[in-house]
Amino acid sequence: MSSADQTGSTTTPTSSAGGTAIARAEVLVTSPDRNFVTLRLTTADGVVGLGDATLNGRELSVVSYLQDHVVPLLIGRDAHRIEDTWQFLYRSAYWRRGPVTMAAIAAVDVALWDIKAKLAGMPLYQLLGGASRNGLLAYGHASGRDLPELFDSIRKHREQGFRAIRVQTSVPGIDSVYGVAAQPSTGGRYDYEPAQRTALPAEEDWDTRAYLRHIPTVFEAVRSEFGPELPLLHDGHHRMTPIQAARLGKDLEPYDLFWLEDCTPAENQEALRLVRQHTTTPLAIGEVFNTVWDYQTLVREQLIDYVRGAVTHTGGITALRRIFDFAAQYQIKSGIHGPTDISPVGMAAALHLDLAIHNFGIQEYMQHGARTDETFRSTFTFVDGFLHPGDEPGLGVLYDDDVAARYPYQQAYLPFNRLKDGTVHDW
Ligand code: CS2
Ligand code: MG
Numbered sequence: 001m002s003s004a005d006q007t008g009s010t011t012t013p014t015s016s017a018g019g020t021a022i023a024r025a026e027v028l029v030t031s032p033d034r035n036f037v038t039l040r041l042t043t044a045d046g047v048v049g050l051g052d053a054t055l056n057g058r059e060l061s062v063v064s065y066l067q068d069h070v071v072p073l074l075i076g077r078d079a080h081r082i083e084d085t086w087q088f089l090y091r092s093a094y095w096r097r098g099p100v101t102m103a104a105i106a107a108v109d110v111a112l113w114d115i116k117a118k119l120a121g122m123p124l125y126q127l128l129g130g131a132s133r134n135g136l137l138a139y140g141h142a143s144g145r146d147l148p149e150l151f152d153s154i155r156k157h158r159e160q161g162f163r164a165i166r167v168q169t170s171v172p173g174i175d176s177v178y179g180v181a182a183q184p185s186t187g188g189r190y191d192y193e194p195a196q197r198t199a200l201p202a203e204e205d206w207d208t209r210a211y212l213r214h215i216p217t218v219f220e221a222v223r224s225e226f227g228p229e230l231p232l233l234h235d236g237h238h239r240m241t242p243i244q245a246a247r248l249g250k251d252l253e254p255y256d257l258f259w260l261e262d263c264t265p266a267e268n269q270e271a272l273r274l275v276r277q278h279t280t281t282p283l284a285i286g287e288v289f290n291t292v293w294d295y296q297t298l299v300r301e302q303l304i305d306y307v308r309g310a311v312t313h314t315g316g317i318t319a320l321r322r323i324f325d326f327a328a329q330y331q332i333k334s335g336i337h338g339p340t341d342i343s344p345v346g347m348a349a350a351l352h353l354d355l356a357i358h359n360f361g362i363q364e365y366m367q368h369g370a371r372t373d374e375t376f377r378s379t380f381t382f383v384d385g386f387l388h389p390g391d392e393p394g395l396g397v398l399y400d401d402d403v404a405a406r407y408p409y410q411q412a413y414l415p416f417n418r419l420k421d422g423t424v425h426d427w
Helices: 003-007 059-074 082-092 099-120 147-159 208-226 242-255 271-278 292-300 316-328 344-356 370-375 401-405
Strands: 009-011 022-030 036-043 048-052 136-144 165-169 203-206 232-235 259-261 283-285 333-336 362-364 376-378 381-383 386-388 397-399 416-419
Touching: 022 059, 022 401, 036 059, 036 099, 048 099, 048 344, 059 082, 059 099, 082 099, 082 316, 099 316, 099 344, 136 147, 136 344, 147 165, 147 208, 165 208, 208 232, 208 242, 242 259, 242 271, 271 283, 292 316, 316 333, 316 344, 333 344, 344 362, 344 376, 344 386, 344 397, 370 376, 370 401
Parallel strands: 136 165, 136 362, 165 232, 203 416, 232 259, 259 283, 333 362
Antiparallel strands: 009 022, 022 036, 036 048, 136 386, 376 397, 381 386
């Protein structure tokens, strides 16, 4: 059964917009290697646009938001009116922000940009101002349960062409740590996927003191094995307090990180002042944020160096572009979120935006599995460590309904953490 059948679709005749009126809006759910939610808009003239609406572990909430509340508003609207549609969806709901709302708006926004670029006969980045560079530096995810396994993973990534590498390892005394692949990658592809297809979320354990003691020793070993040149990144996944984050940033300074990501749960933006006062390790934040307001203090006070928002979770290209333009005034660069839970549609949107903006920093690239690539056929390339969105009109992604229909939705949860005494901790 195709996921379009599962969630239904709506078709109405065209309105005054004529051939560019949105005639059909389908919410598609498929689970090739993991769950993906895609919005497909079709104009009266038959031009198709795709938008990613995947919200890891909460996928069906966005399906409902789109299906029940947004699709009926889209039918008959002129697909050309991207800004007006964005403002209408954001303001008319009255209830603002939030990951479900902003993922739904993002899907509409990206699908409309896809349509507009196809109508213009240009790759989307041309409509965003054209290319500001030739290719996009990407970082891959290396991990290991111990140093030999980690070194092996770093070598495999370098063989694949990666010129920047995120490093995550197990920590002695903790059973299961964020970002460490359960088994070493066999085909060379990093296969860590935190969401698990289970009825309930898996429970993991955590000990911040053990982590803080261990991580600097890992980076010391990696630098002495691979030398000073290779850009190295690390993700703290929101687990530290500001003072703990300050200490880690300071301890990592000798190893010259490209960035330390999500050192604290950053809803409390002011808390980053304390981290910043103590360390020159560059900071990246924002994968769980969904509007410019989440960055207001972080950017204006230059408390971070990289904005990590995803096109998919930040209201689309229209909204993320504004966040980047705001950040640019403070010499803050982009580092768009690109894990496997961003679909190839969301990834393609990110690459078009990356190519066009001036303050591009780096792009996360985790690489989808073969079944996902078969479901979403995309034109983007990864050559010599650099990504490029390709030059097909639009986003450059095709959704194959027949392949998608083979992989029905499966319930999946992200794991969660408890400290040794049983207290729930940030994951
Ligand atoms: C992450 C993600 O890519 C990253 O930096 O922190 O792996 C994140 O855990 C998932 O996207 C959650 O959905
Ligand atoms: Mg992260």
